[in-house]
Amino acid sequence: MTAHVRFENVTVTYGPKTALRGVSLAIPPKQIFAVIGPVNSGKTTLLRCINRTIDFVPTAKVAGRVLIEDEDVRHMRDVYQLRRRVGMVFPLPVGLPLSVYENVAYAPRRAGTRDRRQLDEIVERCLREAMLWDEVKDRLNLLGTKLSGGQQQRLTLARALSLRPEILCLDEFSIAIDPVTTMRIEDILRELKRQMTIVLVTNLVQQARRLADYTAFVSASQLIEVDETETIFTKPANRLTERYVNGEFG
Amino acid sequence: MKAASQTRPWRAAQRLARVASEIGTNLRRLVIGRTEWAIESVIRLCGWSAILFVFSIFGFILLIAANAFGTLDWREFFFSTEWQPDSVVKPHYGTLALLVGTLSVTGLAMALAAPLGLGAAVFISEFCHGKVKETLKVLVELSAAIPSVVWGFVGYMVVAPLVIRFTGAPVGVNLLNGGLILGLMSVPIIVSMSEDALRAVPDAYREAAVSLGASRWEIVYRVLFPAAKNGLLAAVLLGVGRAIGETMAVLMCTGHAVKIPHSLLDPVRTLTATIASELGESPAGEMHYWVLFTIGLELFALTFAVNVVADLVVKGIRSARNY
Amino acid sequence: MHGIIDVCLDVEPVSQPAWSVFRPSVGRPWFIGHVKVNSECRRATVPTVPQSTIAASETPERHDLPATTAAGGLGEVGLAGTRNPFAASPLERRKNAKEAIARVVLALFTFVLIAPVLAILVYLVVKAWPVLGLSFILENPANRMTAGGIWAPLVGTFFLVVISLAIAAPIGILGGVYLNEYAGNNWRTRVVALGVTNLAGVPSIVHGLFGVGAFVLFAGMGESVLAASCTLAVMSLPVIITSTREALNSVPMAFREACWNMGATRWQTIRTIVLPNSIGGILTGVIFEVTRAAGETAPILFTGAVFFKGGLKEHGLASFFPYSLNEGCMALSMHLYTLATQVVGVSEPIQYGTAVVLIGLTLAVNSVSIGLRGYLRSRKKW
Numbered sequence: 001m002t003a004h005v006r007f008e009n010v011t012v013t014y015g016p017k018t019a020l021r022g023v024s025l026a027i028p029p030k031q032i033f034a035v036i037g038p039v040n041s042g043k044t045t046l047l048r049c050i051n052r053t054i055d056f057v058p059t060a061k062v063a064g065r066v067l068i069e070d071e072d073v074r075h076m077r078d079v080y081q082l083r084r085r086v087g088m089v090f091p092l093p094v095g096l097p098l099s100v101y102e103n104v105a106y107a108p109r110r111a112g113t114r115d116r117r118q119l120d121e122i123v124e125r126c127l128r129e130a131m132l133w134d135e136v137k138d139r140l141n142l143l144g145t146k147l148s149g150g151q152q153q154r155l156t157l158a159r160a161l162s163l164r165p166e167i168l169c170l171d172e173f174s175i176a177i178d179p180v181t182t183m184r185i186e187d188i189l190r191e192l193k194r195q196m197t198i199v200l201v202t203n204l205v206q207q208a209r210r211l212a213d214y215t216a217f218v219s220a221s222q223l224i225e226v227d228e229t230e231t232i233f234t235k236p237a238n239r240l241t242e243r244y245v246n247g248e249f250g
Numbered sequence: 251m252k253a254a255s256q257t258r259p260w261r262a263a264q265r266l267a268r269v270a271s272e273i274g275t276n277l278r279r280l281v282i283g284r285t286e287w288a289i290e291s292v293i294r295l296c297g298w299s300a301i302l303f304v305f306s307i308f309g310f311i312l313l314i315a316a317n318a319f320g321t322l323d324w325r326e327f328f329f330s331t332e333w334q335p336d337s338v339v340k341p342h343y344g345t346l347a348l349l350v351g352t353l354s355v356t357g358l359a360m361a362l363a364a365p366l367g368l369g370a371a372v373f374i375s376e377f378c379h380g381k382v383k384e385t386l387k388v389l390v391e392l393s394a395a396i397p398s399v400v401w402g403f404v405g406y407m408v409v410a411p412l413v414i415r416f417t418g419a420p421v422g423v424n425l426l427n428g429g430l431i432l433g434l435m436s437v438p439i440i441v442s443m444s445e446d447a448l449r450a451v452p453d454a455y456r457e458a459a460v461s462l463g464a465s466r467w468e469i470v471y472r473v474l475f476p477a478a479k480n481g482l483l484a485a486v487l488l489g490v491g492r493a494i495g496e497t498m499a500v501l502m503c504t505g506h507a508v509k510i511p512h513s514l515l516d517p518v519r520t521l522t523a524t525i526a527s528e529l530g531e532s533p534a535g536e537m538h539y540w541v542l543f544t545i546g547l548e549l550f551a552l553t554f555a556v557n558v559v560a561d562l563v564v565k566g567i568r569s570a571r572n573y
Numbered sequence: 574m575h576g577i578i579d580v581c582l583d584v585e586p587v588s589q590p591a592w593s594v595f596r597p598s599v600g601r602p603w604f605i606g607h608v609k610v611n612s613e614c615r616r617a618t619v620p621t622v623p624q625s626t627i628a629a630s631e632t633p634e635r636h637d638l639p640a641t642t643a644a645g646g647l648g649e650v651g652l653a654g655t656r657n658p659f660a661a662s663p664l665e666r667r668k669n670a671k672e673a674i675a676r677v678v679l680a681l682f683t684f685v686l687i688a689p690v691l692a693i694l695v696y697l698v699v700k701a702w703p704v705l706g707l708s709f710i711l712e713n714p715a716n717r718m719t720a721g722g723i724w725a726p727l728v729g730t731f732f733l734v735v736i737s738l739a740i741a742a743p744i745g746i747l748g749g750v751y752l753n754e755y756a757g758n759n760w761r762t763r764v765v766a767l768g769v770t771n772l773a774g775v776p777s778i779v780h781g782l783f784g785v786g787a788f789v790l791f792a793g794m795g796e797s798v799l800a801a802s803c804t805l806a807v808m809s810l811p812v813i814i815t816s817t818r819e820a821l822n823s824v825p826m827a828f829r830e831a832c833w834n835m836g837a838t839r840w841q842t843i844r845t846i847v848l849p850n851s852i853g854g855i856l857t858g859v860i861f862e863v864t865r866a867a868g869e870t871a872p873i874l875f876t877g878a879v880f881f882k883g884g885l886k887e888h889g890l891a892s893f894f895p896y897s898l899n900e901g902c903m904a905l906s907m908h909l910y911t912l913a914t915q916v917v918g919v920s921e922p923i924q925y926g927t928a929v930v931l932i933g934l935t936l937a938v939n940s941v942s943i944g945l946r947g948y949l950r951s952r953k954k955w
Binding site: 286289290293294296297298299300301303304305306310311313365366369370373377386388389390391392393395397399400402403406407434437465467468470488491492494496497498502522525526529530534542543546549550553554556557558561 | 669671685686689691748750752767768770771776777780781785807841861864865867868875906924932939940
């Protein structure tokens with residue numbers, strides 16, 4: 001299996017607390033890769049290692065290597081370039097206090113795109129991809145923070161897509177939004193899979209089952225099992241995994 | 251006929267334009283990278299110089315005051331009431347009377363300002379609503395902005411005659427006058443700080459109390475006071491800090507007698523007023539001058555300590571309580 | 574009727590989780606105590622079917638119950654036929670009386686605090702009325718300061734404030750940005766922040782001493798406009814830094830993280846999101862500092878303010894620049910001090926007029942700051 005992102009024996013500690021212990025896994029390109037596990041099992045930390053936002057946590061220490069296309073993220077010269085390659089969507093929707101248009105155009109502008117026509121194109125494409133275009137196309141000047149929660153989450157998604165990332169990470173994106181929006185975003189993800197690798201952290205087991213091609217189960221800072229989704233859900237190798245996917249704990 | 255966009259010179263021009271724009275983009279990236287770096291350096295520089303400036307205050311005063319340390323009789327400095335810096339025979343530098351002056355004026359001011367300030371804060375924050383509340387808050391804030399020299403002027407010109415008329419004191423500028431003015435001055439800061447403290451108490455507390463049938467006064471007395479006590483204490487402490495350090499008002503209102511006051515109508519002299527009135531007359535590079543800086547150091551330590559304690563009192567509850 | 578009694582007696586006694594909210598905040602377990610009393614009250618009042626018993630059960634202890642524990646209301650329920658059920662029980666009446674007293678006393682406190690300030694303001698204006706006018710502002714002090722106006726001190730104050738803020742505002746704001754956005758969150762930063770915050774409370778006369786030591790003597794500026802401005806600037810720095818940090822802190826962390834996740838650099842994030850949304854708060858702090866710098870006397874007493882400066886240009890453009898940077902200047906606050914305590918034979922209106930102009934200036938600038946803050950609050954973006 002060729003890997004787009006590869007974790008090699010990654011251990012993350014926050015001061016005395018260990019968030020990830022010796023995780024090694026390979027995320028294949030252009031697939032949906034789900035990470036499931038109970039709360040506080042290190043799922044989010046896993047994502048933050050990919051685009052190195054883990055650097056913002058002062059107490060965090062990372063051992064081991066995270067490779068994107070066989071390049072160690074910690075040796076990348078331009079960390080900002082890395083973050084442009086990896087889109088991130090967080091649990092709580094964050095509309096920046098800018099207009100809807102500027103929200104989506106934010107990252108391309110920072111990356112140096114000045115041409116108005118090009119920006120228009122990007123904004124429209126991303127909003128369409130996030131299935132938000134029809135709702136906001138007449139009020140692109142509205143403040144992003146004034147949208148509803150579900151709309152803001154899709155706006156966040158559109159923002160993450162604005163730089164055409166090769167990897168899209170979603171961290172429990174459905175926590176703060178309604179089921180209808182969740183389903184719509186899930187549809188979007190199935191579409192996007194053709195263009196990019198998607199890493200989906202979720203604590204909704206069924207969401208992983210619906211969407212993912214591969215699923216990893218993390219518990220108590222450790223990677224318990226990773227396999228094709230079907231296998232994880234029907235014939236898991238580990239007893240713990242079986243209990244978790246059957247809803248016996250977590 | 252070919253379309254204009256297909257002709258060779260057109261295509262060449264296009265390619266040229268593309269190359270140019272690429273160069274432009276790269277240049278811009280380079281420039282952006284550089285400006286980024288430059289701006290960050292400027293910010294860092296400013297950050298450090300601000301910190302340096304702020305902390306050099308202590309350093310400079312210490313540096314000058316240190317000249318006096320060798321010859322200064324510390325016992326006399328702290329425990330003697332004899333302040334005779336100009337004496338030709340043997341100058342005395344006892345600051346006890348000055349310290350007592352400062353503390354007595356501050357104490358009187360606080361005895362006045364603390365209850366008034368807390369009461370007013372409670373009234374504004376819990377009993378007033380809407381326009382009235384906003385107006386009162388703005389009034390308090392504006393009265394905090396009145397310069398201290400104006401307060402001194404008011405004490406000297408307006409309050410002093412009143413003091414003489416109502417108490418029969420021989421001079422109008424005395425402990426009472428100074429305490430009164432200083433109290434009025436420190437009230438606004440106490441009000442706005444305690445108002446902040448009261449506002450920091452979560453509304454859920456008030457709602458729960460209301461649902462149990464507490465009246466508004468009971469909420470204040472039984473719920474808000476205990477919940478916000480650290481914040482209120484800090485507010486009073488900040489008022490104390492400000493009162494200790496106040497210069498112009500006490501310079502103009504307290505009279506200038508270096509002695510330990512025995513009644514409210516005795517004139518007193520404070521640490522700050524001593525510096526303000528004598529620094530101009532003492533030549534640089536002499537003992538008197540250095541001792542004044544030593545007093546400055548004492549003041550610095552006093553107010554800084556009060557402020558830090560107030561700060562820690564507030565921060566202490568914030569971290570200890572988990573709301 | 575039974576039903577009602579049951580409902581009001583079914584209040585859970587002691588140690589129900591909902592009450593525990595109060596534990597950390599309330600020193601004495603006051604509410605718990607009352608609920609306890611209520612449960613005792615069940616024993617006392619349950620067998621009270623005959624109405625007379627209920628009426629009689631208004632024992633003195635029960636008056637101590639707050640009305641809404643409903644025990645106080647029991648009597649009314651019992652006498653529903655004969656009495657208005659909404660009438661206040663004795664306990665309620667007592668509570669209301671206490672409340673009213675508290676309200677009046679507190680209102681009185683507030684009045685005692687605000688009235689003198691307003692009275693003083695009015696008194697000052699009335700006393701100053703004879704001289705107030707354009708000529709008072711535009712003329713220089715004359716005749717050993719016993720006549721004329723306050724133009725020279727006014728310009729001096731203007732110079733001091735402008736120069737000091739031109740120094741302090743950029744350094745202070747950028748310093749605040751540094752402390753809040755760049756400096757790591759470690760113990761060193763916390764100590765620095767604690768120090769900076771608390772230096773805002775150091776007495777102004779101590780700042781004056783610092784100015785004498787650092788600028789007048791060490792830097793060799795002498796007693797000059799520049800030295801006084803620098804002293805005021807250093808005095809303003811901690812306040813500006815603190816208010817800047819407060820304004821920056823009001824921008825939620827989530828916005829910054831969202832930007833960083835899209836590959837924006839620190840500065841890009843600050844420039845595009847953090848500063849635009851906090852600049853109002855920062856400006857409010859700076860404007861507030863203008864009034865403080867304008868009103869302070871102690872720091873400039875020995876660093877550059879002079880009692881009197883003669884031979885100043887009166888007319889034309891030159892009257893706007895009467896001082897050069899390396900000489901002392903007059904200042905409004907200093908002038909007021911001088912007029913009140915150092916000069917004999919100054920007519921009262923001139924003294925009061927100076928005070929009024931000084932107050933007017935500070936209050937006007939402060940109102941601008943308050944207005945700006947209100948405006949910004951009204952159009953908050955999230």
